[in-house]
Amino acid sequence: MSKTLFDKVWDSHVVRKIEGGPDILFIDRHLVHEVTSPVAFLGLKNRGVRVLYPERTFATADHNTPTINQHLPVADPLSANQLKALEENAKEYGISHWGLGHEKNGIVHVVGPEYGITQPGATIVCGDSHTSTHGAFGAIAFGIGTSEVEMVLSTQCIMQPKPKSMRINVKGELNFGVTPKDVALYIISKLTTSGATGYFVEYAGEVFENMTMEGRMTVCNLSIEMGARGGMIAPDQKTFDYVQGREFTPTGAAWDKAMTYWETLSTDEGATFDKELTFDAADIEPMITYGTNPGMGLGISKNIPNSGDVEGGAATYSKSLGYMDFNEGDSMIGKKIDFVFIGSCTNGRIEDFRAFASIVKGRKKADHVTAWLVPGSHKVEAAIKEEGLLAVFNEAGFELREPGCSACLAMNDDKVPAGKYAVSTSNRNFEGRQGPGSRTLLASPLVAAAAAVTGKVTDPRELLEKTIA
Amino acid sequence: MAYDKFNILTSSAVPLPIENVDTDQIIPARFLKATERKGFGDNLFRDWRYNDDESPKADFALNNPKYSGQILVGGKNFGSGSSREHAAWAVYDYGFRCVVSSFFADIFKNNCLNIGVLPVQVSPAFADKIFAAIEADPKTKLEISLPNQTITLVATGEKESFDINSYKKDNMLNGFDDIDYLQNMKEDITTFAENVPL
Numbered sequence: 248m249s250k251t252l253f254d255k256v257w258d259s260h261v262v263r264k265i266e267g268g269p270d271i272l273f274i275d276r277h278l279v280h281e282v283t284s285p286v287a288f289l290g291l292k293n294r295g296v297r298v299l300y301p302e303r304t305f306a307t308a309d310h311n312t313p314t315i316n317q318h319l320p321v322a323d324p325l326s327a328n329q330l331k332a333l334e335e336n337a338k339e340y341g342i343s344h345w346g347l348g349h350e351k352n353g354i355v356h357v358v359g360p361e362y363g364i365t366q367p368g369a370t371i372v373c374g375d376s377h378t379s380t381h382g383a384f385g386a387i388a389f390g391i392g393t394s395e396v397e398m399v400l401s402t403q404c405i406m407q408p409k410p411k412s413m414r415i416n417v418k419g420e421l422n423f424g425v426t427p428k429d430v431a432l433y434i435i436s437k438l439t440t441s442g443a444t445g446y447f448v449e450y451a452g453e454v455f456e457n458m459t460m461e462g463r464m465t466v467c468n469l470s471i472e473m474g475a476r477g478g479m480i481a482p483d484q485k486t487f488d489y490v491q492g493r494e495f496t497p498t499g500a501a502w503d504k505a506m507t508y509w510e511t512l513s514t515d516e517g518a519t520f521d522k523e524l525t526f527d528a529a530d531i532e533p534m535i536t537y538g539t540n541p542g543m544g545l546g547i548s549k550n551i552p553n554s555g556d557v558e559g560g561a562a563t564y565s566k567s568l569g570y571m572d573f574n575e576g577d578s579m580i581g582k583k584i585d586f587v588f589i590g591s592c593t594n595g596r597i598e599d600f601r602a603f604a605s606i607v608k609g610r611k612k613a614d615h616v617t618a619w620l621v622p623g624s625h626k627v628e629a630a631i632k633e634e635g636l637l638a639v640f641n642e643a644g645f646e647l648r649e650p651g652c653s654a655c656l657a658m659n660d661d662k663v664p665a666g667k668y669a670v671s672t673s674n675r676n677f678e679g680r681q682g683p684g685s686r687t688l689l690a691s692p693l694v695a696a697a698a699a700v701t702g703k704v705t706d707p708r709e710l711l712e713k714t715i716a
Numbered sequence: 717m718a719y720d721k722f723n724i725l726t727s728s729a730v731p732l733p734i735e736n737v738d739t740d741q742i743i744p745a746r747f748l749k750a751t752e753r754k755g756f757g758d759n760l761f762r763d764w765r766y767n768d769d770e771s772p773k774a775d776f777a778l779n780n781p782k783y784s785g786q787i788l789v790g791g792k793n794f795g796s797g798s799s800r801e802h803a804a805w806a807v808y809d810y811g812f813r814c815v816v817s818s819f820f821a822d823i824f825k826n827n828c829l830n831i832g833v834l835p836v837q838v839s840p841a842f843a844d845k846i847f848a849a850i851e852a853d854p855k856t857k858l859e860i861s862l863p864n865q866t867i868t869l870v871a872t873g874e875k876e877s878f879d880i881n882s883y884k885k886d887n888m889l890n891g892f893d894d895i896d897y898l899q900n901m902k903e904d905i906t907t908f909a910e911n912v913p914l
Contacts, residue, residue: 391823
């Protein structure tokens with residue numbers, strides 16, 4: 248029988264099916280961070296049970312960490328307490344812990360792939376909705392709640408009804424200045440934030456085949472923003488080349504054995520999906536959001552739609568535009584912005600900083616803009632320095648911070664003040680997401696760079712063309 | 717952690733007819749720093765509920781004295797965004813035992829089921845009927861029957877049935893959780909683990 252990529256990975260991990268209930272799914276890799284794990288560890292203590300497979304469990308601190316002066320004690324006592332709890336729990340249960348200051352520290356979805364923890368055909372969970380990132384390798388990866396974190400710690404299994412399947416094809420070649428982030432924001436704008444709820448998505452077509460691993464991670468990362476539990480892309484030579492030689496990647500005979508499995512990981516000819524959508528790459532331009540959910544995005548040259556032309560209730564729409572202080576019919580180009588954030592598990596990898604540098608090189612940061620450049624990990628930070636990008640940033644008036652989730656969710660001090668506008672390469676523009684009252688415009692690193700040097704929403708293609716000329 | 721059993725709940729309801737309510741609104745990230753499951757109800761809908769000076773926003777449903785009850789009725793696509801179970805904890809800790817919506821985000825729904833808050837998905841038409849009934853009489857009662865899988869507007873007797881898988885239904889009726897179940901099949905799991913490829 249023809250099977251989808253998703254079916255192959257899912258079915259090979261089912262320990263037991265419960266009649267009229269969920270499947271019991273074995274989890275190969277469990278990633279843990281400081282915010283969603285303490286209550287789960289407390290649960291283990293109350294039940295008197297151990298972590299079943301500590302060697303399949305990896306902890307890193309990222310959500311709640313400062314991005315300057317990481318060598319100093321964490322000032323916020325609540326944050327410090329949470330970081331300490333992770334360290335102590337990891338120690339007590341024998342789990343690898345890459346805490347603040349550790350050379351491997353970084354955002355959980357950045358360091359997983361960097362060290363080869365993320366592998367094709369694996370099942371990967373984490374108490375974080377952007378776990379979908381790891382689907383870029385052909386893994387089934389999804390976010391879970393804290394009760395489920397406890398479940399996986401204690402039994403290495405999770406109970407989940409099998410989701411429906413969806414394939415999203417993007418055919419053709421991307422236009423100049425269009426990045427993986429734009430592809431994802433475009434798809435979400437078409438599907439809305441609930442268009443893929445109940446589904447697990449496979450991305451297929453030339454656009455994803457031609458994408459780098461970093462780009463694939465950006466796309467899969469944003470799967471949750473259209474409601475999907477996760478998204479995945481069939482592994483290919485590019486995937487295997489990326490994975491090979493990393494610290495936790497198998498070697499020798501184990502590598503050969505893994506490759507035998509990995510080479511089976513593609514959707515069979517004739518396999519069917521519950522839903523299939525196809526888009527044309529030629530229709531996608533650099534994107535930006537104008538509202539308070541990631542589905543409220545448009546091509547940067549377009550005007551904010553009228554409420555009659557969008558799905559959903561007019562009251563919700565007008566509440567959203569009211570929060571942003573935008574009007575129906577406004578042009579996005581030229582809107583003044585105050586903050587720029589490049590980073591997060593969506594766009595905090597080396598390729599994103601290269602893209603940012605391609606525009607800011609030889610230009611200057613706009614005086615009124617506060618810019619936070621936050622690498623996804625120490626490895627990314629090191630690459631920025633090695634490749635000479637730091638010099639480019641400094642020359643243009645930017646500083647580099649230390650790794651972490653930072654202003655994506657503003658749990659630390661990196662908060663956008665009330666009423667201020669931020670062009671952000673992160674994943675959510677919800678009310679108050681980047682600080683109480685903050686207003687977020689989601690975009691690619693190129694759009695963020697164009698905003699950083701001009702101080703307003705600017706089409707990056709204009710600046711890119713000038714760079715090339 | 718086992719939780720309260722859920723059987724039949726008859727209560728008035730608090731209406732929140734806004735679409736796409738995300739978990740950042742239900743509980744903003746800055747309140748996720750605790751290491752214990754305590755006090756999250758105080759910060760439920762924090763930024764919609766309070767002004768900057770901590771005074772309550774009078775026009776928000778939770779602050780309106782005419783609304784009360786153990787049922788929260790939300791707009792379409794309730795609980796989207798972050799996987800933070802703290803959102804479900806906040807809903808529970810505030811005193812809600814059931815959330816009604818015409819559409820739920822996946823992870824939030826799972827989180828609710830895992831802690832004993834019943835998510836009841838109704839048709840958009842029935843959701844509109846509930847909102848209209850509460851507007852007409854804020855004290856109007858809803859009856860949620862888990863055994864029958866029905867939601868009823870008590871005043872008129874109008875009802876609709878809702879879905880829940882039989883495993884989860886049984887768990888909620890008895891206050892069991894998944895870990896109890898999984899602990900009893902450790903041997904199957906460890907045997908399975910010996911043969912996984914990765």
